[in-house]
Amino acid sequence: MSTQIITDSSADLPKELIEKLKITIVPLCVHFGEERMPSDLSAKEFYTRMKASKNLPTTASPSPHTFLQTFIEASKVHDHIVVMCLSSNISSTYQNALVAKELFEEQGLPGKVEVIDTRSFSLGLGLQVVKAATHALAGITMHDLMDKVRDNVKEITAYFTLENLENVIKGGRLDRIRGTVASVLNIKLLLKISETGTVDVIEKVRGTQNALNRLIDKIGEKHHDFEKAIVGICHSSCEERALDVKRRILAKYPFKEVILSDMGPVIGSYAGEGGIGVAY
Numbered sequence: 001m002s003t004q005i006i007t008d009s010s011a012d013l014p015k016e017l018i019e020k021l022k023i024t025i026v027p028l029c030v031h032f033g034e035e036r037m038p039s040d041l042s043a044k045e046f047y048t049r050m051k052a053s054k055n056l057p058t059t060a061s062p063s064p065h066t067f068l069q070t071f072i073e074a075s076k077v078h079d080h081i082v083v084m085c086l087s088s089n090i091s092s093t094y095q096n097a098l099v100a101k102e103l104f105e106e107q108g109l110p111g112k113v114e115v116i117d118t119r120s121f122s123l124g125l126g127l128q129v130v131k132a133a134t135h136a137l138a139g140i141t142m143h144d145l146m147d148k149v150r151d152n153v154k155e156i157t158a159y160f161t162l163e164n165l166e167n168v169i170k171g172g173r174l175d176r177i178r179g180t181v182a183s184v185l186n187i188k189l190l191l192k193i194s195e196t197g198t199v200d201v202i203e204k205v206r207g208t209q210n211a212l213n214r215l216i217d218k219i220g221e222k223h224h225d226f227e228k229a230i231v232g233i234c235h236s237s238c239e240e241r242a243l244d245v246k247r248r249i250l251a252k253y254p255f256k257e258v259i260l261s262d263m264g265p266v267i268g269s270y271a272g273e274g275g276i277g278v279a280y
Helices: 015-020 043-052 064-075 093-106 122-138 142-155 166-170 176-184 208-219 239-252 265-271
Strands: 003-008 024-026 029-032 058-060 080-085 112-117 158-161 187-193 199-206 230-235 257-262 276-279
Touching (some): 024 064, 029 043, 080 093, 080 122, 158 208, 208 276
Antiparallel strands (some): 230 276
């Protein structure tokens, strides 16, 4: 009995980790105007293109057909398929995967499909996927795997802070008036992925360094066995800042493992350049 873990491209996982853990990625579509970007567009190419564009990129969920074809291919090799989607409260990806599951079952194809609303995104989702894929490769039973997957939906915490709020305002994720005032006053927002998979403003602080300080402090508020835990750090085109955050986190909390990655085009469309996210 084998299990394939599938997720979407909002998970922001490094390519080498995707390959190592044999994770299948179903890409969301990213457009600049009418032009659809290739699914393998690198983060560097994306941020260069976004900086030069007059308009923000837009994103669209994978279609049910795209999911269905992915399920069919996976079922040729695996007995079980677990699909871990970004939050249903910010995307229709989860709903489209459910439609594909119904179509898959109606065709009487071999294999069992489970679709999970992770109520997260970026490395909040990515860490859930890494844990699930690690368990799947270890060969644990489907029942035990699903128990662990559901536990991680509840347990993994993710915070973000953004350098500027232009994209998140234009993208409709933050009230325009409040966001404009915050930008003018150099107010940085500490954001958290809520239990329902939305984005909550936790704190407002002045200046980037103060925001990063609070983000790092927040990690210590969670009762955690750091020496057995993984921390994920992602950035939107600010690798040096992310490396400094990594150094500061490890100096304070002895995490067993660190995943450092780019925010890809899906999340980067809203985050803009200079954002940092931490999930654990």
